[in-house]
Amino acid sequence: MGTHNHHTHNFTQQYEFSGKAKTWSLVAILIGVVALAYGFLLDPSEHHTERTFANLLLMGYYFTCVCAAGAFFVALQLVTQSGWSAGLIRIPQAFANVLPVASIILIIICAAGLFSHNLYHHWYHEGIAEVGHANYDPIIAKKVAYLNAPFFLIRLVIFLAIYSAFALMLTKYSNNEDTVGGLGNYKKSFKTSAIFLVIFGFTTPIWSFDTIMSLEAHWFSTMFGWYNFAAMWVSGLCAITITIILLKKAGYLSWVNHNHLHDLGKFIFAFSIFWTYVWFAQFLLIWYANMPEETVYFFKRWEPEYKPWFWLNIVINFLAPVLILMTRDSKRRTNTLLVVCIVLLCGHWLDYYLMIMPGTVESHRDFGITEIGTAIGFAGLFSFLMLSQLAKKPLVAKNHPFLEESLHHSV
Template identity: 70%
Template structure:
């Protein structure tokens, strides 16, 4: 790869969010809203709320993964990724909106008893009630409404505030041209990673694992983090490729794509390790209160999806991305990213649906509507944020290293 100077590229270029991208994202939002409303009547409120939780959680996880990616680059003082930082910054800027949407969904689902009814039901912790559940009552010090919402608001609030701060500092760096913003970004990133690392397992315990309050797994938090991280990496890579095909990000090349491919490949293996450890140890131990979780997922409606999830999220990336050249080809990486984003939607589907939806199971209007609506919303908000600032952090101290990145 030849050398490049700052004058080779136009670092002031901005993404223009117009035309088909904007039209299709708005159309997806409108179609999604209509389908979601219809889904409440066709498929029932339990199933529709479960789908809203699935997509709200997925939406928030991808945005949080973007903020985490950003923080890791600052703390590790990475230079290779500097030229593509605007994409995860856009994710971090959207995170506050995603967090509010998720909190609204969980609140509505909680108080209508369409979600979390395994621990939030009348008399379930009252020893004198016919609905008393001793196991749930034993967890009531943690699983209670005030605690649940306090943790949701505090955790998501911290992620959102720190993620948005990192984005603003980067934009300020473009204007000031000094190292002040970069040094603050380093400090904020360190704080973010400490908070994020310790609280994401608890956040997943609350939001997803508590849907089946009788079951528990100490590996569940890291299983969720792995799915979140791979999904975020795929979303970042997908947008990079699409922007390059639209004529943007000329300074991002096959070497950057290769690094993103290595991260996707490696953390897909990590996801599989946690998936296997959680599944195999519970199956092997044959402890009834634990195996009941997988028993539900082997019912006829879910068993094919259960095995398809492991094929998509493990077998596919291993076979496709094992080769070095595959990670450097846009078409292959584009296919893998779309496949894994769909695969981890299926992973979340398997996590959420069996313990939430008792009747009207299946795949139909509710699932399609929620997918369309949230994909359109994510696209509209992320590309909108991306269009507000130049696509290159032109005063980042490691930009030159990114331009010369070669592996």
């Protein structure tokens, strides 16, 4: 076990958001704007607006999920009284601070897509619940008390407002801890985290049912919420790990070592397996309950245009982390872990793509500028906002009660 003390590290060190990081973030945002303009105005394919809205939903949801995963990470560490993460907690806190902005963007995308009939048109349609109307759908009619525009948007706003409020509270208490000291703010953080985790656990499945599963409103899976949670958690862990590794390469976070990265690698490895379990269980439940009407979801994703992506999804998100991160050494090699995390972020983009596209944009199977450009744009937006938040305070929570344990962490 290595020995560390407060004199060997600069705990007043702050990240300076400038130079290449800021430039590339802004360039990526510009690429995203151009891609969206192309999608809305210049894309020659039929239903190009529908396709662009689908990409906006994909990345808006992904963006919000990664930020929510940051808040979940912070709360989880506090409730479990984990000491190992105290030295790196500022990174997921920066994610959590961006959650309000991500939430507003997602709400705007969902509302615009809903009222323009480019999203959620399977259940939001004139006369869909009126017997005798040309658009009448008996399945949707039974769900209309839940699936209607006002209630849909109210739920979305309430859930994301609650998540954002708790995220900001947790970072506020951590900041107060730096200036005041003592255990008062830590105890507040603990109680707040416990309440947040209960609310988050019960509502995130509903959030994913509403935002993503309702795109194909005839289909239903009780596993879908946990499938989405697993994807969100793995993506968030990968984004946190990438940020830490790049900061270390830039000369920051000297107190974070291979032991911390090893633990993050174990989390990524474990929850990639959990994601695969839920991914398969969603299919298995349909098979052993003998519900052929539910196979429509998988049938769509086995059409020739999607089938290669379907298999690539499982290869990237399951086989890659299992085969590469199985050994102890691989989790402690910075560059190996960095590559796996980047691959998994791309893999879960593909995962969300397969959740959204087949049921949203059914009349084309294009893939190109809109998809790639929108993804790059949101990645730039996330980087810009998150690094701006990270630069506002020192990179370590100097009065965290478990900081000393984090400095001496060894596995």
